[in-house]
Amino acid sequence: MRRIRTVLLPPALAIVFAALLCAVALLISGDSPLTALRVMITQVGEGTTAVDIVNSGAVYYIAALAVAIGFQMKLFNIGIEGQYRLAACVAAIVGGALVLPPVVHTLVIIVVAAVVGAAWAGIAALLKAYRGVSEVISTIMLNFIATGLIAFLIKPDSFGVLQGNNISTAPIEPSGQFPGISFGSGGTLFGMVGVAALLGLGYWFLLNRTRFGFELKASGESPTAATAGGVDARRMVIIALVLSGAVAGLVGLPELLGRDFAYTLTSPQGYGFTGIAVALLGRNHPLGIALGALLWAFLDKSALALDNVGVPREIVLIMQGSVVLSVVIAYEIVRRYELAAEQRRVAAQLRDTAAAEKAAEKVAS
Amino acid sequence: MATSAAEYAVELTGITKRFPGVVANDDIHLAVRRGEVHALCGENGAGKSTLMKILYGMQQPDEGTISVDGHVVRFRSPSDAIRAGIGMVHQHFMLADNLTVAENILLGAEAMLGIGGAARRRIAELAATVGLEVDPRALVERLGVADRQRVEIIKVLYRGARTVILDEPTAVLVPQEVDELFDTLRTMRADGFTFLFISHKLDEVRAIADSITVIRRGMSVGTADPASVTSRQLAEMMVGSELPSPETRDSTVTDREVLRVEGLELQAESGARPLLAGIDLVVHAGEVLGIAGVEGNGQTELVETIMGIRRASAGTVVLAGTDLSHASTLERREAGIGYVPEDRTRHGILASQPLWANRMLGYQSRPPVSRGGLLGLLDRAAARRDTERIVAEFDVRTPSVDVPAAALSGGNQQKLVVGRELSGDPVLLIASHPTRGVDVGAQAGIWEELRKARARGLAVLLISADLDELIGLSDTIKVMLRGALVADADPATVTPEDLGAAMTGADDGRGAVA
Structure with missing residues (x-):
């Protein structure tokens, strides 16, 4: 469970963050993020896109x-x-x-x-x-x-x-x-x-x-x-x-x-x-x-599909760039969070074993 | 500097600090009176270093408060601590060899008095205070260890420190230099400086300290009066059990040669004086050959050359009849040399890898770790099992063999390294400072394992700065000075003082060390 969190959470966070960033960029340029998202998803089923990806x-x-x-x-x-x-x-x-x-x-x-x-x-x-x-x-x-x-x-x-x-x-x-x-x-x-x-x-x-x-x-x-x-x-x-x-x-x-x-x-x-x-x-x-x-x-192919509906294809470059950056940052955030959690966990664990050791020492002496 | 009438120069209350894998400090209390030498004793891994790092602002406590002169302070970085008048002299000196004494002192403190006459005068004053007699214009690389230490002390005084933390200041000094250091500390104490003195060496602590605080397993055990407490009592407070001794009992030396080194030479890269010159030595099965020497006289180079990490420029290394002079490090290891490096964090372990992966280091080509074959398949299950064996036999305290090595305390890491290097039936063990930075409990354990291995016929080449350890464990002692073996000593009769004299070259062929 913990492993899944450390491995999968950061990229998921990064993708969500990159998507939000792109949504903002699209809104600023006057396009609808939802249209873009719909086009990006539906393109996969069309023509040779899936195989191309x-x-x-x-x-x-x-x-x-x-x-x-x-x-x-x-x-x-x-x-x-x-x-x-x-x-x-x-x-x-x-x-x-x-x-x-x-x-x-x-x-x-x-x-x-x-x-x-x-x-x-x-x-x-x-x-x-x-x-x-x-x-x-x-x-x-x-x-x-x-x-x-x-x-x-x-x-x-x-x-x-x-x-x-x-x-x-x-x-x-x-x-x-x-x-x-x-x-x-x-x-x-x-x-x-x-x-x-x-x-x-x-x-x-x-x-x-x-x-x-x-x-x-x-x-x-x-x-x-x-x-x-x-x-x-x-x-x-x-x-x-x-x-x-x-x-x-x-x-x-x-x-x-x-x-x-x-x-x-x-x-x-x-x-x-x-x-x-x-x-x-x-x-x-x-x-x-x-x-x-x-x-x-997938993002590469989206550029073509977006172009067809008049959304600037450069949005894909923004997405690709921000996803790499945010993956690096997200792993760092999750790493720190996990470290703190690990500290609490081990602290509790060592306290227990220390108590057990003391008891054992008493028996031994 | 505002000095209030508060009783304590520094007071730590309820300090708690947690790291992954350890509670380094658990509700520690420490009160240091102004103008005293206060010793902090405890096993390594007991949390002394962490506590001092917290006091010096290098780390922030999870709980607890720090008061300086009665005022509660919060240090976010060492510069905050320095501003509050606290300075630290680290165990490993932080000096730039290629700069002069004065430049080293002024580096980063140029804003205080500039770099002109005022600064020079202040340095001269401080040099007199700490008894530094070399010219401030001399390059630091020309200074001996004791003088370097004085430069470090001047550095912190120049920045306005009234309370100085000394982290194991005697570890690098020979007995005579320790006496000089103590004289300096006594004079400075009379001038109103406060010292926090961290040391393992209990006799020294009793000689210099006005009061002693003992911590064990991250908790403060109590304070002791150096006038009335014995070293044994102190050690027992630290370990919570009986004091170990490094002495070996019966001689197990045989006449079977295991290691023969002849005419070993190592040229310096800069072409200066050779790092090693004409080294001859023989270690027999069941023998511990100790090498004494002030650090930096070629011990590291000797060990690394025998291990094949450095390429000898001349000479032969023969292990049990096999010439290894041109063998690679791995071939030497495979031939049966175990190697406990002097700096385990740099040379001994892979910090982020789990313990079982650390078990494989140095053994990646041999069973039980390797299944052999063209691809060199690893047997991870066997490595894991064998790590569990080491953990059990060598009392490595860890929740499991899957935690990263960095989560272990220094002593436990060292026990793992020693356990690993004694695996696979080596014929020779090269042990460089095997118990450096290791708590008394772990030290006793490592000594015991060395003794057991020696009794089984292992040959041991021991390098140590701890003269008691060297005299206690060795069957033969050789003294190393400026890259050459200059004298032999009989551990049965030699005293640490005699050895110290021979190590500094002050000995003129006197009795015990010839």
Whole structure:
């Protein structure tokens, strides 16, 4: 019961607070909050919206997991953005160039993406471990370099092909695509949604059931105590960042293997930063991140629906921003409240045991 | 400063303070007369530190009142306390090594007399009061521990303190320096300063205090008259039971070598004098080798180098015939070294993790915590069971093994750490200040466990600033000075004073310490 309160109450409070804030913003701009709310809810049942939400949610989920791995060790991998884009680009080039049997082709593309993401993050990891360069700075810089590198890679005279006004990589043959689940007019669910769920499960398992997860959390909590306990801090930094990069490498794949089949100049950007917000929203917990990712995707879709009824779509940005801020604040408020409650509880408990001990001491002497 | 005719300089009434997991202070009363040295005794975890933090405004009491010179006051922060004339000298000095003595004193107090001639004159006056003889322009990093302490005292006096809280001021001093400190306190007492003196060392308390307040388990037990009370009676008031002694009975030393360290060297990062130079030592099964030394003479570095946390620049470390000179910390632990670090909060525990997760630290690769395998699966049920064993065997007082380690008092945390490091049949235990900041009850428990392990054939490398503990537990004592082992002593014959002299380098090869 207490657990439910500490875990679920803060995000619920945060969402209510963010909704109120948006309502105020809507009232000021002369729109009806109730209309907006109705539109946001009814849109879910229309067309492909529900499936779209789950599809984007899966992308955000993978990105947030990548961020969360770093967060466990107090490492801030801002470079998810560059890692996933470069990984998707290289994976698309490799996937488009190869001719392999189905399944194997797909697997190769996934592995290439993970390896590229890991390698790109590995640069930041080595700089951090051996030269003490802050991973925040180096990953931001690597994001810019990745953008340049991608532009070079998909030039028609490198690996790209000109398609109308757009430049893209060579399309991936159906053998390399990841088949989805079709809901007819309801849209097609990316097959990678299942992979995202498996990643979440793996993240949970790694963190709570393995030596690596323990060492990761110990290093995050107290690097000095971890060192004294035989954890190699340098190794942990490298592994954590590389692993984060490998997961980040998969962020672009649901769309690449389920919808686009090629990396283009106009391939979506910004998932890496969304991932940071979602990881914060989900407090690094695999289930929390999943809910956060779905909420974020739902709000994204609401922007379109709101636009259709003339409510400014920017209201969604206000909602997203305020929900992240208020989650952070709400957890703090609930934490303090719980601390006070715990104090009262333990004080009462210790008084009882102290009395019992005194009685026992009397018997013993 | 308005001094009224009130009887007490400081009076605490009915102070209660609760933390998660502990009632640190429970209706405590403390009355300190003006111009006296008032000692506050109690086990660690009894609530002394909390009480002093409340008096110094670092924490707010849940209940109770503080009066200064008869007026009820409410301190929201240490600056309120300083304004009321109360200053605190912390156990761990808070000085900037790279600034001069004068700069350290003036830092944050520039508004009082500026930083010019007036300030210099005031510092000179205060230096005379506390007997500081070094040039105020000297860098603090060049000062010895006793002088640093004087600088700390001047710092609080400069800010206008008439009542000074001294938190375990003798813990870092050798016996000769303690005598000097006491002389200073006596002179200052005559000048009308009031001292609140916190200490574990009961002989010292009796030597310096005009009155004593004892607290136990967060409650004030009563006051004692130092003229008539014995150390034993005091200790019994503190513990509520018999006084433990660190003495080991029969020698259990064997001729089987467990640890052999040869020519160990550690270079300083700045390239100055090496931190460790030519360290040779051997610890046998069933032997406790004690290292005596003033803090900062390389004991920490020695321990961390043997543990592989620091990389030796030369020399070998051999454990039971296996060369570990280039092994990682984890490999050394797996080879059978248990390690009780000197600072448990920084190096020993994961404060927000439950006790059973703390049991895994350092053992994450071994049964019972690990199931092994490629993934290194953890056996959480076994870790939990084994934590329950430690809690029972080592008398760790906790509601359950699921509470975070931070909820435990210092003594109980330490018992958990010692219990953990004695798990899995180590062949060598490196114990750095194993009973520092631990109450008398827990201290006795830890000594007893060390003795039992020694009898089973464990080799122990003991580092301690508590000379009684060192002499009482050790089979052999080596003295460490400026990164080298400079002398041996026989614990059967050596006195704390002899050891103190050897530790400061004042000893010129006199009898007991050679």
